[in-house]
Amino acid sequence: MSAKTSEIKLKFLEALQTISNAEELEKIRVEYIGKKGYVTELLKEMKNLSNEEKKTFGQEVNILKNEVNDKISEKREELRLKEIELENSRMPEFDISMPPKLKRGSYHPITLVQRQCEEVFRSMGFAIEDYSEIVTDYECFEALNIPKNHPARDMQDTYYLENGQLLKSHTSAAQNAIYKKYKDALINDGKPIKAIFPGRCFRNEATDACHENTFFQMEGVMVDKNISISNLIFFMKTMLSEVFQKDIKVRLRPGFFPFVEPGFELDISCLICGGDGCPSCKHSGWLELCPCGMIHPEVLRMGGIDPEEYTGFAFGLGLTRLAMMKYGVKDIRDLNSGSLKNLAQFTDDK
Ligand code: PHE
Secondary structure: HHHHHHHHHHHHHHHOOOOOOOOHHHHHHHHOOOOOOOHHHHHHHHHHHHHHHHHHHHHHHHHHHHHHHHHHHHEEEEEEEEHHHHHHHOOOOOOOOOOOOOOOOOOOHHHHHHHHHHHHHHHOEEEEOOOOOEOHHHHHOOOOOOOOEEEEEEEOOEEEEOOOOOEEHHHHHHHEEEEEEEEHHHHHHHHOOEEEEEEEEOOOOOOEEEOOOOEEEEEEEEEEEOHHHHHHHHHHHHHHHHHHHHOOOOOEOOOOOOOEEEEEEEEEOOOOOOOOOHHHHOOOOOEEEEEEEEHHHHHHHHOOOOOOOOEEEEEEEHHHHHHHHHHHHOOOOHOOOOOHHHHHHHHHOO
């Protein structure tokens, strides 16, 4: 090693000894192997050397450069560990290098129920669609046979944005877009439209144990030739029996929604008493779960589908409701509380 190289190396090693923090280390790095550092400068001296000398000297400088680099990395790690140690000594109870001792997280009850429903419908050939939470008046109401100023608008109040858009008050707001998306495959290739679209919905409501201004629904539609109410009952019964892991009895009562004709309220046999009657089902043996019906011809037409040729059903499953039933959540507000203490009791270790 040439005298010059070893001198620089020695000086570097000495300087390294005195380093006590990352800033000083960086200063030394620049001083030695930065653009104008001592080691880099050495290379400039090469021009005065013979070819043979250039080769050995070049190698020597490169070796030195790598050594300096390695030592700096080592030092950096050493400083990092020292810092952790220092932090630890300041707070003996708290080791910042340890993974947090929090309990493993769990999914939100609504997420769990939503995924389960999605799984069942996926296995029955339904596509799962996502849709925005901000929609137009047309999507949320007009395309669903609820014209402006129609009394049916009173059924659902929501939050309006200054630009005239609104937060969707039900997942039905995606129906029109779904029909338009899949209608060509239905009409040209005879592929039935089968889709579910879960989503967050909003209503301008006074909140109490059973009402929230933000909740989840899962809409489902099926459109093809000769779809009837029997198809609707079959799919709902299968899905609910899977979700609750037992045979669920269902019944339909008439219900009014402008976008279905006929429209129904689908009830399921009470999960607590099995249908005998108890306080949870107000002694009726039935729980109201899912409004549904045969898609109104006008709604199909607005979606670009000829109602003379095709029929379909639609349902709006209350996911929040379902989660409450499945996990025995008594107050709907617990679900949006963000309180792990409240939520973990329903889903922990499940
Ligand atoms: N969108 C309706 C509501 O939220 C429910 C519904 C969906 C009814 C589909 C019939 C068919 O009240």
